[in-house]
Amino acid sequence: MCVSATAKQNSTVLGPSNPDLYHGANALLAGDAEEGVRLTLIGLRYEHGGRDRLTGLSNLCAGYIMLEQLETALTYCDQVLEQNDDYWRAYSNRALAYVKLGRFEEAEQDLLRAEALSKNARTVKIVRSMLLDATDPVAPQVVIDDRRQPADDDEE
Amino acid sequence: MKSSPIQIVLLLVLGAVAIADESAEVTAVPDDSGDREPLLTVVPVYPEKARRARLEGEVQVCFNVSRTGKTSWVAVRSSTNRIFEKPSRDAVNASTYRPLAADKVLSGIKTCRTFRFHLTPVAIEMPAQAPG
Numbered sequence: 001m002c003v004s005a006t007a008k009q010n011s012t013v014l015g016p017s018n019p020d021l022y023h024g025a026n027a028l029l030a031g032d033a034e035e036g037v038r039l040t041l042i043g044l045r046y047e048h049g050g051r052d053r054l055t056g057l058s059n060l061c062a063g064y065i066m067l068e069q070l071e072t073a074l075t076y077c078d079q080v081l082e083q084n085d086d087y088w089r090a091y092s093n094r095a096l097a098y099v100k101l102g103r104f105e106e107a108e109q110d111l112l113r114a115e116a117l118s119k120n121a122r123t124v125k126i127v128r129s130m131l132l133d134a135t136d137p138v139a140p141q142v143v144i145d146d147r148r149q150p151a152d153d154d155e156e
Numbered sequence: 157m158k159s160s161p162i163q164i165v166l167l168l169v170l171g172a173v174a175i176a177d178e179s180a181e182v183t184a185v186p187d188d189s190g191d192r193e194p195l196l197t198v199v200p201v202y203p204e205k206a207r208r209a210r211l212e213g214e215v216q217v218c219f220n221v222s223r224t225g226k227t228s229w230v231a232v233r234s235s236t237n238r239i240f241e242k243p244s245r246d247a248v249n250a251s252t253y254r255p256l257a258a259d260k261v262l263s264g265i266k267t268c269r270t271f272r273f274h275l276t277p278v279a280i281e282m283p284a285q286a287p288g
């Protein structure tokens with residue numbers, strides 16, 4: 001479905017300014033990478049600048065990562081960052097692509113930047129953990145200590 | 157599940173250990189002086205969020221043990237990070253002790269158990285490439 005042209009012609013329609021980008025983002029969030037990329041590419045035909053274009057390019061980067069087309073993903077993340085080097089989602093997405101490609105030093109650099117821009121973002125934290133799992137894996141260990149502690153005697 | 161040597165040792169020491177988190181290595185330190193003997197010791201799940209964030213911690217949980225060996229009034233007494241509290245409480249709630257013999261008097265003293273959540277570095281070696 002291509003609805004951007006119709007939306008552009010009829011300015012009284014309420015809803016997202018670029019429905020293809022909007023539905024593309026929803027498809028990506030739902031895990032449908034192919035549909036998400038397809039709609040986002042259509043949506044980008046009508047965006048020549050501004051925030052929506054950056055959003056679309058960043059989402060394309062994410063979508064191509066989901067499709068495991070990592071080199072293609074990198075080109076879209078690069079385009080975002082050429083236009084706005086404060087776009088934390090693009091740093092996060094590019095870091096993820098680098099992790100998957102085994103380019104850990106570049107991933108670290110992008111993650112540091114993403115963390116500086118948005119230190120509490122959940123996706124950044126997940127990419128950080130993926131990098132750590134790749135470079136410094138850990139195994140959980142649980143110790144169960146039933147020994148009586150001196151303070152236990154206080155309990156009644 | 158294939159039992160590792162440490163789990164077999166635990167079976168001998170604690171009666172039985174239920175491993176809720178099969179990826180976690182378990183070490184048990186029994187209490188020789190206690191009047192109640194653990195029957196089923198459930199190991200808490202290492203929270204994935206904590207593992208991802210490389211968080212370690214310690215939780216002490218105190219509880220009553222009934223005559224039949226069931227745990228009750230489970231409460232966290234001390235904790236270094238709240239993320240570990242629910243798995244610790246859940247593990248104690250699911251654990252049991254051997255029933256008290258008919259001639260024994262039920263003690264009013266609470267039983268306490270300390271869980272230590274650690275992360276140990278793992279060294280992984282990549283297998284050699286097959287000759288082309």
